[in-house]
Amino acid sequence: MAGQRKCGACGEPGHTRRTCPDLKNVTAETEVPVHAFTRTSTHPHIHTFTREGDRSVCACGVEDTTAMKAERAAALSAPAHDDFEEPTEPVGTAPVDDFEEPTPAVEKRKETDNRGYLAKDPTIGDFRRYKNGNIKPITRVSTFIKAGSDRTALTAWNMRNVLLGCAHFPEIAARAKILHPNPEGPLPEDKDTKQELNRIVDDVSERVGSKRAADEGTLVHKSVEKYARGEWGFDDMPTRHVPWVRAFLDELERKGLEIVSDLIECTIYVPQFGGVMGRFDQALREKCTGRILMSDVKTGSMDYAWQEIQGQLAMYEAGYRQHGTYVWHPTDASQDRWEAPKYVLDQEEGLVIHLPVKGGDPSCYVYKVDLAEGREHVKLCAQNREAARSAPKPQEWVPFVEPTEPLPEQWDWEPRFRMVQSKAEASGLWQSATSAGVPDAEIARLVAIARTSLMERGLWN
Numbered sequence: 001m002a003g004q005r006k007c008g009a010c011g012e013p014g015h016t017r018r019t020c021p022d023l024k025n026v027t028a029e030t031e032v033p034v035h036a037f038t039r040t041s042t043h044p045h046i047h048t049f050t051r052e053g054d055r056s057v058c059a060c061g062v063e064d065t066t067a068m069k070a071e072r073a074a075a076l077s078a079p080a081h082d083d084f085e086e087p088t089e090p091v092g093t094a095p096v097d098d099f100e101e102p103t104p105a106v107e108k109r110k111e112t113d114n115r116g117y118l119a120k121d122p123t124i125g126d127f128r129r130y131k132n133g134n135i136k137p138i139t140r141v142s143t144f145i146k147a148g149s150d151r152t153a154l155t156a157w158n159m160r161n162v163l164l165g166c167a168h169f170p171e172i173a174a175r176a177k178i179l180h181p182n183p184e185g186p187l188p189e190d191k192d193t194k195q196e197l198n199r200i201v202d203d204v205s206e207r208v209g210s211k212r213a214a215d216e217g218t219l220v221h222k223s224v225e226k227y228a229r230g231e232w233g234f235d236d237m238p239t240r241h242v243p244w245v246r247a248f249l250d251e252l253e254r255k256g257l258e259i260v261s262d263l264i265e266c267t268i269y270v271p272q273f274g275g276v277m278g279r280f281d282q283a284l285r286e287k288c289t290g291r292i293l294m295s296d297v298k299t300g301s302m303d304y305a306w307q308e309i310q311g312q313l314a315m316y317e318a319g320y321r322q323h324g325t326y327v328w329h330p331t332d333a334s335q336d337r338w339e340a341p342k343y344v345l346d347q348e349e350g351l352v353i354h355l356p357v358k359g360g361d362p363s364c365y366v367y368k369v370d371l372a373e374g375r376e377h378v379k380l381c382a383q384n385r386e387a388a389r390s391a392p393k394p395q396e397w398v399p400f401v402e403p404t405e406p407l408p409e410q411w412d413w414e415p416r417f418r419m420v421q422s423k424a425e426a427s428g429l430w431q432s433a434t435s436a437g438v439p440d441a442e443i444a445r446l447v448a449i450a451r452t453s454l455m456e457r458g459l460w461n
Helices: 066-077 141-148 152-168 170-179 191-207 212-229 239-254 306-323 371-389 413-418 423-435 440-456
Strands: 049-052 055-058 257-270 276-286 292-298 325-327 337-339 349-354 365-370
Touching: 141 276, 141 306, 141 371, 152 170, 152 191, 170 191, 212 239, 212 257, 212 276, 212 292, 239 257, 239 349, 239 365, 257 306, 276 306, 292 306, 306 349, 306 365, 306 371, 349 371, 365 371, 413 423, 413 440, 423 440
Parallel strands: 292 349
Antiparallel strands: 049 055, 257 276, 257 325, 276 292, 325 337, 349 365
């Protein structure tokens, strides 16, 4: 409101020093910070003046003076002061920043997208590209190898998980009813609705625990990799992973195997089948023979995936043998390069190191992989993928129509005259040709052909 009197302590209208919120609950012993509403810095607390006749007196006995009023007025008119405000630099000097911003972390480059690897094709020495110039990804081994597998058991497992999730967490399943409120109505076909339904399926499946073991397996896999690379010790990894890593190392020792240090988490390329790229876990050396075998670490169930696993390792071995390993530059994709193979890997056998995380007790098993069988599975996958690409399109069915007898003038007369069976048939055919307007000279030639044919067959009598 215009003309309203301002508080003598804080300068805000609508209240007095007695009711000022800045002075509330402040005792006479309170120390006064520099930026408080104290206009008399020589006193150790905030004065609360009350009117006594014609004087304003604080409870501590100090009387409000003209000098104090002037000091308060000057403070109220001064701009707010920040205790941590940088001092004004003298004119002509450059500001000095004692606390410069740290160099921003360089974001790790993107190596893959949802379609495959964003890497150079060694057969052309550069990236594959779309017409617009964007990098064209190379198909993953894991994607390629699924084309030859029966997914029935996996599909049934997923459906059981979703059913249990809906039973235990109906509030998540209720989201699907919003998207499809009428159970008798047509199923949604638009892309956005289907994507949202997919997210709901993932949510209920995850809540019921279907991904818990898989996620933990991924983390154990990472601890094994970090230890093998020498990047982690037992103190660096989660405590619960230590028994699993120890089980892994102990089993390798019992089997007489050792990790090839520069063949850990390497990317390979298979030029066949349109080009396929993948990343293997490690290669292991058999100490007694010196053989080097392609190896993969698995933490989940292998009951339904053994053919895929054999195919994967077969492709890893073939890719390394043909083009070596891909060296990723951390930030600049143009500096990626291929490194030729330094080792000869066994082409008949591979190894799977199984750490069954879902079992609970830390354990490790080494299984033999038949790479020849794996290569046969790879061929099957290639055939299935090609069949899917060249699948015929549906075509409209057209009923059969009986062809009509051609008109006489459209006939090819010579074969008909040549095949007559009697003089009478030849005479009738002569009359038809004449009626159809066949020239006389042509009719004479056709009659001669009929006579000769009947005589040769003994029918001219």
